[in-house]
Amino acid sequence: MEERFKGFLRTYLNLEMGYDTTGYLRPTLMTFSNSYVESVREGFEHLIADDSFGPDDYEQLTDIEFSDRGALHAYLRDMYDYLFNDAPQQPMPPAQGATPVPGHDGRSSSSRSVSLTGGLPFPVAVRST
Incomplete structure (x- = not known):
């Protein structure tokens, strides 16, 4: 996993920030350089396609727990759609x-x-x- 993408997950989707779904994340991401935005896009695409990436891996990065791989991958797809496909609402991670x-x-x-x-x-x- 690319370091800039890891940093994005650790910073913006961690236990403290991941539950803030007020709409700041997409505009914030788009203020960064094109290469950074592309790194985040590619990171999400890689995780969504990676069947070996699971809840334990995500929890190590963000401290947010998912019950199973299916729930995690649905969240990652929804986050990708919010960030890059104009989905209207940032997805909420599961309640802890x-x-x-x-x-x-x-x-x-x-x-x-x-x-x-x-x-x-x-x-x-x-x-x-």
């Missing part, structure tokens, strides 16, 4: 498990995940009354 709120004892409240602007899940303590 919510983590417990540190120091929370669980007696008087519960922990649940909520979706905030941009779709990034955050653990939230909800106090029972």
Whole structure:
């Protein structure tokens, strides 16, 4: 895998940034040099065609987990369509498990995940009354 494409995945599709589907990614990518944009295009084309690239490989690059190769490749195809074929919406990666709120004892409240602007899940303590 080409280093510039790896850098794109690690930077823009990682656990922190990958859930921001507000529409910034395509215009941001298009501000880069033509050679960089072509490198990203070719990287996606290679991954989509590569049957050996799976969820573990993607997680090592982005910290985002996919349940299976089919779900990952569907996401990669949808991302390619968003970036290069004018698909109207950036795809959302799969929801990741919510983590417990540190120091929370669980007696008087519960922990649940909520979706905030941009779709990034955050653990939230909800106090029972």
